[in-house]
Each structure stands twice: as structure tokens, then as C-alpha cells.
Amino acid sequence: MNITATVLLAFGMSMDAFAASIGKGATLHKPKFSEALRTGLIFGAVETLTPLVGWVMGVLANKFVLEWSHWIAFVLLVFLGGRMVIEGLREGDEEASPPQRHGFWLLVTTAIATSLDALAVGIGLAFLQVNIIATALAIGCATLIMSTLGMMIGRFIGPLLGKRAEIVGGLVLIGIGAQILWAHFHG
Template identity: 65%
Template sequence: MNILTTLILALGMSMDAFAAALGKGAVLKQVTLKEALRTGLIFGVIETLTPLIGWGLGIAASKYVMAWDHWIAFVLLTVLGGRMIVGGLRHCNDDDVPPERHGFMVLALTAVATSLDALAVGVGLAFLQVNIVLTAVTIGVSTTIMATTGMLIGRFIGPVLGKWAEILGGVVLVGIGTSILIEHLGLLN
């Protein structure tokens, strides 16, 4: 795999993280560069590890991983998105102050859910002659940049959407999960 192919793959793998981070940034009281970088790094590190894990699993048992990755992503993203929607609906009539930052576990679970496609890509890369470490690091750096950018853009969207930003963020997560499931089940072919 050449460097251009690796960069295109990395950009494609980071788009889910961008969309999720956009929603996360929109619901915070104020997104600082420090918080955006923290979120970007959490997403980036997890997105770096998942193709490596997938590569290892691909060598060991690819048919089992590929059979379930889309269901795991769908369930995780739907649960996380559903929580955001319910939380947003509860707060629509309140004068609650938006959170200062998201908890590590919420960000990590969101990152894991959006990076399961990278796990599947890692499985596929196990059957090609690629430098898996370079590819995984490229995907991770791209994801860090995209998630950080998503958080920073989200801070401008949040004030426009107001309390509906959390609901929209939840809908985006559920949409990503549903898209992954539909794509893997081949329902649009």
C-alpha cells in the first residue's frame, strides 16, 4: 500500500470520529483547545490501537471478528446516542448549565464504537503486505486531527442549536451506528 492510499484510508477512518466529536463539542459549555486536544487524543489513540488489534485478530480468527464488528458498533453507538437524546430531551425545558467537559469513559466508549471499522480494516490488512504500525499511526494521527477539529467546530454549532445540540449529537451517533450496520449487512446493495 502506497502513502497516498494510506492517507486516503486514514481520512476515511477518521470521518466517524469527526462527526461524533462535532456532536460532543456542540453540547459543552465552552470548548477550549485543551479539551478539544484531549478528545482528539483519546479518539486518536483508540483509533491507532484498533487496526493493530484487528490485524492481530485477522491473523488469528478473522471470520469471527468480521461477523460481529458491525453489531457491536451499532449497539454501542445506539446506546450512547440514545443516552444523549434522552439527556437532551430532559434538559430542553431546564436551565441546566452545559457540562464543562465529557468524562473519559464516555469519550473512550464513543471512540471505541466509532473505531470498530478500523478494527475490521486491520483484519483485512492482515492479509496484505503493509506496514501495519505505520498505517495504524497514520490513521490515529488523522483521527486526532479530525476529532480535535470536530470539537472546535462543535463549539460554534452548540450556541446556534442551543439545548437541541445534545439531541442532534445523539441522532448523529445513532445514525453512524445504523449506517455501519446497513453497510455491513448489505441492505443498500
């Protein structure tokens, strides 16, 4: 795989994380760049590891993983998105300020859910002559950049949406999950 294909693959794999981080940024109260970078680092690290795990799984047992990865991603994203929608719909103090940062494990879970497509890509790469380390690092770096950028875009969208930002963020995650499932059945 040449450098152009690797870069295109890397940024293609980062799009789910980009969309999710826009939603995450919108639900926070004006996240600082340090919080955006923290989110980007978490998403990027997970997105670096998943193609490596996928590559190993592809070598060991590709059929099972390919059959179930879309369902795992769908369930995780719908669960997380549904949780965000419910939180956004809850009656509460409308003037209460949104959180300053997301919890580590919430970000890791979201990152895993949005990176399962990279796991499937890693499985496919197991059957090609590619440098899996370089490819995984490219995917991770692209995700770091795109997730950090997504959080900063969400920073500006959040104040416009108010409490509805959490609902929109949840719907984005559910939409990503539905798109993964749709692509599997109609791709």
C-alpha cells in the same frame, strides 16, 4: 500500500470520529482548544490501537470478528446516542449551563464505538503486505486532527442549538451506527 492509499485510508477511517466529535463539541459549553485536543488524543489513541488489534485478530480468527463487528458498533453507538437523546429530552433547567468537559470513559467508549471499522480494516490488512504500525499511526494521527477539528466546529454549533445540541449529538451517533449496519448489509 503506497503513501497516498495510506493517507486516504487514514482520513476515511477518521470520518466517524469527526462526526461524533462535532456532536460532543456541540453538547459542551464552549469547549476550549485543550478539551478539543484531549478528545482528539483519546479518539486518536483508540483509533491507532484498533487496527493493530484487528490485525492480530485477523491473523488469529478473522471470520468471527468480521461477522460481528458491525453489530457491536451498532449497539454501542445506539446505546450512547440514545442516552444523549434521553438526556437532551429530560425536563430540567433550560438555563443550566452545559458541562465543561466530557468524562474520560464516555469519550473512550464513544471512540471504541466509532473505531470498530478500523478494527475490521486491521483484520483485512493482516492479509496484505503492509507496515501495520505505520498504517495504524497514520489512522491515529488523522483521527486526532479530525476529532480536534470536529470538537471546535461543535463549539460553534452548540450555542445555536442550545439544549437540543445533546439530542442532535445523540442522533448523529445513532446515525453512524445505522450507517455501519446499512453498509454491512448493503455494501
